[in-house]
Amino acid sequence: MEKLWRKNLRDIEPYVPGEQSSEKDIVKINANENPYPPSPKVFEAIEQFDSSALRFYPNANATPLKQALADYYDVDIKNVFVGNGSDDVIAIAFQALFNSDLPIVYPDLTYSFYPVWCSLFKIPYKNYPVDSDFRINVEDYKEQNGGVIIPNPNAPTSLGEGREFVEKLMEYNHDSIVIIDEAYVDFGGVSSVPLTKKYDNLLVTGTFSKSRSLAGLRIGFAIGCEELISVLEAVKNSYNSYTIDSISIEAGRASVLDDEYFRDTCNKIIKTRARVTNEMRSMGFKVLDSQTNFIFATKDDMSMKDMFKYLKTKKVFIRYFSVPRINNYVRITIGTDEEMDILLKELKEYVK
Amino acid sequence: MEKLWRKNLRDIEPYVPGEQSSEKDIVKINANENPYPPSPKVFEAIEQFDSSALRFYPNANATPLKQALADYYDVDIKNVFVGNGSDDVIAIAFQALFNSDLPIVYPDLTYSFYPVWCSLFKIPYKNYPVDSDFRINVEDYKEQNGGVIIPNPNAPTSLGEGREFVEKLMEYNHDSIVIIDEAYVDFGGVSSVPLTKKYDNLLVTGTFSKSRSLAGLRIGFAIGCEELISVLEAVKNSYNSYTIDSISIEAGRASVLDDEYFRDTCNKIIKTRARVTNEMRSMGFKVLDSQTNFIFATKDDMSMKDMFKYLKTKKVFIRYFSVPRINNYVRITIGTDEEMDILLKELKEYVK
Numbered sequence: 001m002e003k004l005w006r007k008n009l010r011d012i013e014p015y016v017p018g019e020q021s022s023e024k025d026i027v028k029i030n031a032n033e034n035p036y037p038p039s040p041k042v043f044e045a046i047e048q049f050d051s052s053a054l055r056f057y058p059n060a061n062a063t064p065l066k067q068a069l070a071d072y073y074d075v076d077i078k079n080v081f082v083g084n085g086s087d088d089v090i091a092i093a094f095q096a097l098f099n100s101d102l103p104i105v106y107p108d109l110t111y112s113f114y115p116v117w118c119s120l121f122k123i124p125y126k127n128y129p130v131d132s133d134f135r136i137n138v139e140d141y142k143e144q145n146g147g148v149i150i151p152n153p154n155a156p157t158s159l160g161e162g163r164e165f166v167e168k169l170m171e172y173n174h175d176s177i178v179i180i181d182e183a184y185v186d187f188g189g190v191s192s193v194p195l196t197k198k199y200d201n202l203l204v205t206g207t208f209s210k211s212r213s214l215a216g217l218r219i220g221f222a223i224g225c226e227e228l229i230s231v232l233e234a235v236k237n238s239y240n241s242y243t244i245d246s247i248s249i250e251a252g253r254a255s256v257l258d259d260e261y262f263r264d265t266c267n268k269i270i271k272t273r274a275r276v277t278n279e280m281r282s283m284g285f286k287v288l289d290s291q292t293n294f295i296f297a298t299k300d301d302m303s304m305k306d307m308f309k310y311l312k313t314k315k316v317f318i319r320y321f322s323v324p325r326i327n328n329y330v331r332i333t334i335g336t337d338e339e340m341d342i343l344l345k346e347l348k349e350y351v352k
Numbered sequence: 353m354e355k356l357w358r359k360n361l362r363d364i365e366p367y368v369p370g371e372q373s374s375e376k377d378i379v380k381i382n383a384n385e386n387p388y389p390p391s392p393k394v395f396e397a398i399e400q401f402d403s404s405a406l407r408f409y410p411n412a413n414a415t416p417l418k419q420a421l422a423d424y425y426d427v428d429i430k431n432v433f434v435g436n437g438s439d440d441v442i443a444i445a446f447q448a449l450f451n452s453d454l455p456i457v458y459p460d461l462t463y464s465f466y467p468v469w470c471s472l473f474k475i476p477y478k479n480y481p482v483d484s485d486f487r488i489n490v491e492d493y494k495e496q497n498g499g500v501i502i503p504n505p506n507a508p509t510s511l512g513e514g515r516e517f518v519e520k521l522m523e524y525n526h527d528s529i530v531i532i533d534e535a536y537v538d539f540g541g542v543s544s545v546p547l548t549k550k551y552d553n554l555l556v557t558g559t560f561s562k563s564r565s566l567a568g569l570r571i572g573f574a575i576g577c578e579e580l581i582s583v584l585e586a587v588k589n590s591y592n593s594y595t596i597d598s599i600s601i602e603a604g605r606a607s608v609l610d611d612e613y614f615r616d617t618c619n620k621i622i623k624t625r626a627r628v629t630n631e632m633r634s635m636g637f638k639v640l641d642s643q644t645n646f647i648f649a650t651k652d653d654m655s656m657k658d659m660f661k662y663l664k665t666k667k668v669f670i671r672y673f674s675v676p677r678i679n680n681y682v683r684i685t686i687g688t689d690e691e692m693d694i695l696l697k698e699l700k701e702y703v704k
Contacts, residue, residue, distance in 0.1 A: 004527040005553040008452045008499060009579075014586035015593065028408075037404035046403050046599070052389035054568035054603075056380075057561070084436055087592040095472075100360045120447075120590040147360060175356040201357040209409070216406035216598035227361075234366035238472040240439040241367065246568035247398070247599055251406075 015116045021317060027342050029333040030317040032155075032184075032294050034213035036268065036336070038251075039261040042214070045254035049247050058246040065249045068256040069221055073193050079223055081232045082252075084243040086183055086207035086220030089232075090149075091117050093203060093222060096235040097177040098123050100146030107136050109326065111151050111181065130157065134288065134296075138165050142172045151181040153189045153291040156321065156331045160189040160291035170199045177228070179203045184292035186211035186266050187273070193223050200225035210293055211266050212255045219244065219252045269293050273334045279344050283351050298329045299351075307350055314346045367468045373669060379694050381685040382669040384507075384536075384646050386565035388620065388688070390603075391613040394566070397606035401599050410598040417601045420608040421573055425545050431575055433584045434604075436595040438535055438559035438572030441584075442501075443469050445555060445574060448587040449529040450475050452498030459488050461678065463503050463533065482509065486640065486648075490517050494524045503533040505541045505643040508673065508683045512541040512643035522551045529580070531555045536644035538563035538618050539625070545575050552577035562645055563618055564607045571596065571604045621645050625686045631696050635703050650681045651703070659702055666698045 021028065037043075062082045070077040083089035094117045098104050101124070106114050108127035118125040128140035134157040141148060148169065153160035169178060180192045182204055193204050203224040209215035222232060236243065244252075255262070273295060277287045280297060287297040298304055308320035308330055319331040332343065373380065389395075414434050422429040435441035446469045450456050453476070458466050460479035470477040480492035486509040493500060500521065505512035521530060532544045534556055545556050555576035561567035574584060588595065596604075607614070625647060629639045632649060639649040650656055660672035660682055671683040684695065 003553070005529050006579075008449060008529055009583045010448045010451050010587055012583075012586050012590055015589045031409060033409065034407045036407065038406050042406070043403045046398070046401070049398070051395045051398055054390050054394070055386045055388065055565040057383060057385065057567040058570070084595055085592060087594075091591050096362045097360060099362050116590045120587070177357050177360055201355070213407040215409040215594075218410070218594055218597045227358075231361045231364075234364050235362055235472070237367045238364055238468045239443050240437060242439075242567075242570055243436055245570045245597065245600060248597060 012119065015113065023315070025315060027316040027335065027339045029335045029339060029343065030319045032210055032292075032333045033215050034210060034265065034269070034293065035334070035339060036213055036265045038213040039255050039258040041254040041258040041261070042251045045250045046247060049250055054246060056246070058242050058244060058249060060241050062244050062249050064253045065219070065244065065256075068253045069223075072256050072259075073223055075193075075196070075223055076226075078226045079196065079229060081222040081224075081229050081236075082244055083220045083222075083236065085209065085218040086181070086205050087113060088218075088243060089205050089220040089222050090179070090181060091120075092232055092235050092239070093179055093205065094118070094121055094123060096231045097179070097203065097228065098147040100176070102144060102146035104147040104149065105141060105143070105145045106149045107154065109134060109154070109157055111155055114149060130154075134159055136161060136165075138168045138172070141169055145173070145176055147176050147179070148173055149179040149181060151183065152192070153184045155184065155292065156294070156296055156319075156326065156329075158288050158290035158292045158294060158296045160185075162190050163192075166192045166195060170195070170202060174201065177201050177203065179205060181205050183207045184210060186262075187293045188270055188291040196224050200227065203228050208252060208255060212262065213265065214252065214255060217248045217251055219248055269334050272337055272340055275337075276332075276334065276340050276344065280347065283347060294331050294333045296329055296331055302351075304328045304330045310350055311343075311346055316343055316346055318343075364471065367465065375667070377667060379668040379687060379691045381687045381691060381695065382671045384562055384644075384685045385567050386562060386617065386621070386645065387686070387691060388565055388617045390565040391607050391610040393606040393610040393613070394603045397602045398599060401602055406598060408598070410594050410596060410601060412593050414596050414601050417571070417596065417604045417608075420605045421575075424608050424611075425575055427545075427548070427575055428578075430578045431548065431581060433574040433576075433581050433588075434596055435572045435574075435588065437561065437570040438533070438557050439465060440570075440595060441557050441572040441574050442531070442533060443472075444584055444587050444591070445531055445557065446470070446473055446475060448583045449531070449555065449580065450499040452528070454496060454498035456499040456501065457493060457495075457497045458501045459506065461486060461506070461509055463507055466501060482506075486511055488513060488517075490520045490524070493521055497525070497528055499528050499531070500525055501531040501533060503535065504544070505536045507536065507644065508646070508648055508671075508678065508681075510640050510642035510644045510646060510648045512537075514542050515544075518544045518547060522547070522554060526553065529553050529555065531557060533557050535559045536562060538614075539645045540622055540643040548576050552579065555580050560604060560607060564614065565617065566604065566607060569600045569603055571600055621686050624689055624692055627689075628684075628686065628692050628696065632699065635699060646683050646685045648681055648683055654703075656680045656682045662702055663695075663698055668695055668698055670695075
């Protein structure tokens with residue numbers, strides 16, 4: 001019997017997540033995870049959590065977490081949206097805010113999930129290539145569009161843009177909604193959160209997965225005017241009312257409240273990044289000026305693909321993208337100083 | 353200046369989640385939550401979880417949780433899908449499996465999220481009214497359709513259908529995909545999971561929120577043939593690769609492994625349900641034969657809306673739906689025996 005029900009299956013190319021390894025004793029600097037544990041306050045919050053309360057649904061508005069973020073960013077709780085990782089937040093934002101027949105626009109070198117969401121939600125899109133220095137040209141974004149999404153700092157380039165760039169972007173785009181994806185901003189970038197008070201068509205998204213060492217808990221957020229947030233809430237509440245579990249709400253809140261630990265951790269990574277950048281440059285690598293917790297690097301006279309493979313044999317896992325324009329670059333997450341010493345030693349060995 | 357960007361906002365009626373109360377000392381039997389805590393093994397798994405591992409992304413395939421479910425249901429791990437609550441699982445299933453120009457079909461008294469997902473994903477739908485005894489007439493489902501979803505047992509009616517019903521449903525629907533939503537099946541219903549080996553167009557969904565006392569953790573699952581599961585995975589991986597956090601994966605696994613506690617808890621609820629049903633019937637209530645952790649009841653000579661309001665003043669929170677056909681019914685979650693004694697006392701008082 002022919003299986004006619006097959007015609008109802010969604011025809012979609014699955015997104016393939018980055019390589020994971022369960023191997024022990026590897027230097028895992030391939031997923032932009034934080035090398036430091038989360039704040040001790042997070043440990044405490046989880047220890048003190050009363051598991052018998054798990055029989056209840058979570059707080060549907062995730063109020064304790066939202067309030068902590070509102071206080072942190074000096075906005076009202078009505079300006080804060082939270083979700084199951086920033087992927088969930090941005091996916092909801094695409095559905096909530098990108099409903100035009102015109103294409104949405106974003107740079108051609110950027111987070112690889114954007115075209116995947118466009119495909120899933122059937123949103124037309126268009127790319128503007130970054131320039132030969134991997135910089136985003138704000139003048140490209142003058143053309144009429146159905147929405148704009150820019151990661152700032154950008155990935156995998158590691159380059160950040162300043163306040164002037166975003167102000168210009170907003171000036172050129174008062175008729176569409178602009179999302180600034182700030183997954184990496186805490187490592188030296190300039191946040192546009194304060195601009196959400198000036199521009200009500202601006203949404204800024206963030207994540208707890210990088211700077212807060214909580215990739216395992218799945219917490220993302222967005223900040224914007226009350227009207228934008230209310231449409232995000234409407235879409236979210238039409239999908240799944242409870243996306244953040246009760247433990248994550250408390251642990252996430254504890255992380256936000258411990259600002260000292262947060263700043264210390266970010267500063268340690270920034271310091272290590274400067275050292276690794278310098279050492280790699282002195283070995284002849286071209287290393288972009290990173291504002292993130294990773295560096296993007298190449299060496300003109302060498303195959304980065306081969307180097308990536310070589311490092312793997314040495315149990316050092318970095319990231320290589322087989323993508324035009326950047327297929328002779330590698331992305332290296334900033335780990336602890338000890339991890340970076342192993343990387344630098346292996347690189348010296350290889351370059352020799 | 354006119355705000356033209358507003359035209360790109362998604363126009364959607366927000367789903368309004370059921371009432372929550374942060375009041376203490378209430379008898380909270382309005383959200384079908386389990387009155388018993390999760391298994392002690394869940395407490396242990398959370399206590400033993402090493403929070404420093406939260407800096408890593410979760411296992412993208414949630415393998416420890418999936419494997420536990422595969423063993424429990426005697427299927428292969430490739431037949432198991434997991435998500436952020438069964439709302440997430442069913443929402444993904446709607447996107448993955450309901451892609452026809454023909455309407456999907458489901459009963460008119462049922463889970464109120466189905467039409468919300470149809471609206472969000474622009475899926476046409478059609479209802480078949482349940483009969484005057486709130487029974488689903490399987491003969492209605494002979495007509496050509498774009499997919500079928502039936503909750504079994506159904507909510508808020510509490511009524512379950514047997515194996516014969518599902519076999520007939522599958523016989524009538526070999527050209528479309530059938531989802532059986534088994535959120536409440538563990539309280540005396542007949543599961544269709546074994547039928548997924550016979551029918552590869554059958555998907556069965558379940559949740560940890562009711563029978564496993566883990567509403568706060570957000571875990572749902574689906575069981576079906578490898579082809580259906582792979583399309584669910586493709587859609588999920590096009591939305592958010594990591595929907596279940598690292599703690600939930602371990603805690604959920606611990607729950608599945610503790611079958612004795614699980615059966616004990618379900619049996620306690622079934623026993624309490626029988627007692628409450630009998631006592632309410634002897635007070636003159638009509639109580640449907642529940643196969644769930646709640647009962648659906650009315651009293652012909654009384655306003656259930658007034659009774660619902662009265663009980664609230666006595667700090668007993670039950671659920672009332674202002675919906676045609678059932679607007680003189682109440683839904684009462686089965687709590688502990690002590691909670692039910694308070695309910696019964698207040699009901700006796702009120703009926704007098």
